[in-house]
Amino acid sequence: MASRLPSMTLPTHAGIDLDLPPAARPGQSLAEVDTPSLILDLGVFERNVDRMQALADRAGIRLRPHAKAHKCPDIALAQMARGAVGICCQKASEALPFVRAGIADIHISNELAGPAKARILAALARHARISVCVDDARQVAALAQACAEAQVMVTVFVEIDVGQGRCGVTDADAALRLVEEIALHPGLRFGGLQAYHGGAQHRRSRVERREAAAQAAAKAGAVVARLQAAGMACEVVTGGGTGSVEFDLASGVYTEIQPGSYVFMDGDYGRNEWNPATGFGHSLFIASAVMSVAPPTRVVLDAGLKSMAVDSGLPLIKQPDGGALRYVAANDEHGIVECGEGTARPGLGEQLLLIPGHCDPTLNLYDELVGIRNGQVECVWPVAARGLSR
């Protein structure tokens, strides 16, 4: 697919017509890609996507991957082609490029506050099946009004807090009151429960994650039972991320999982302990170049804070096992690399591949994702939902 920004046209003054050449073109070698650029190893990416779909299919559970990780319609289409039932987005505006790309079923796995966002949602619902979360009757009222004005129908999930302490009602009676509230409005349909435990995803040991996931599932199951006792069928229980998926699939409570990061496996997720049968590979890299070899024991890369998120740690450097290069500090536009004792220092202009600590906010820094196969650029995919956080 053609890139959204094949070249950037700068403002023209006094007849100056200057274009920034694209960072990558299909057919180029990886070494020719300009830096810093966001790189996708297509072989590893495809294995990750296939593996998650196979896990969900084997368990008979619907896979609705989270698009907040990639913000890229081409990736969403690849997930749908393999059997995903739809996607999740985290913000109403984030869904827009996916609706434009023809994704017909989008769950906003988050609460929206206020009429402006409810109106964006109602506008999306003219073109796709849209669902959204609530944990407060005022959100229900704003959605009902926007749906009535736009004459559309939106499906509403009640979010329950299953351990994260973020959004979601904390008890079954509060959930029941919201379901009753939703039922009052003809433009709203109760879809089920969302039960997502973000705090469980990055606990390093599988035992800790299994325990946290079991507690989340037990809490969700109790709310389902409470609703059923009151005559409210709960068709869907959605939730779960990359770190808890193997337990959510076996829980008997979730009918749908919404992992996102598995397509990339960032540096932070790489530090989790994985079941080899459910592990995923690093597919996402930042191509960065050595811009200075002036310091005696270090080299300086051209990728710093403006090229990657470091909230989950500094990037790792892709190198053979035992490689002694360490990315030790990120400045705005510089990355400082220590070269261990006896290690050959990379030369000026040499390209290094970095594994970012946290994929989601890193993707949000780039317009394009450069797909590589066998060392060559195969595609350049727009990160079309980049910056859409309303």
Ligand SMILES: Cc1ncc(COP(=O)(O)O)c(C=O)c1O
């Ligand atoms: C509600 C919700 N669902 C799913 C996910 C996906 O989680 P992960 O990227 O860890 O797979 C997230 C991520 O933060 C989330 O907030």
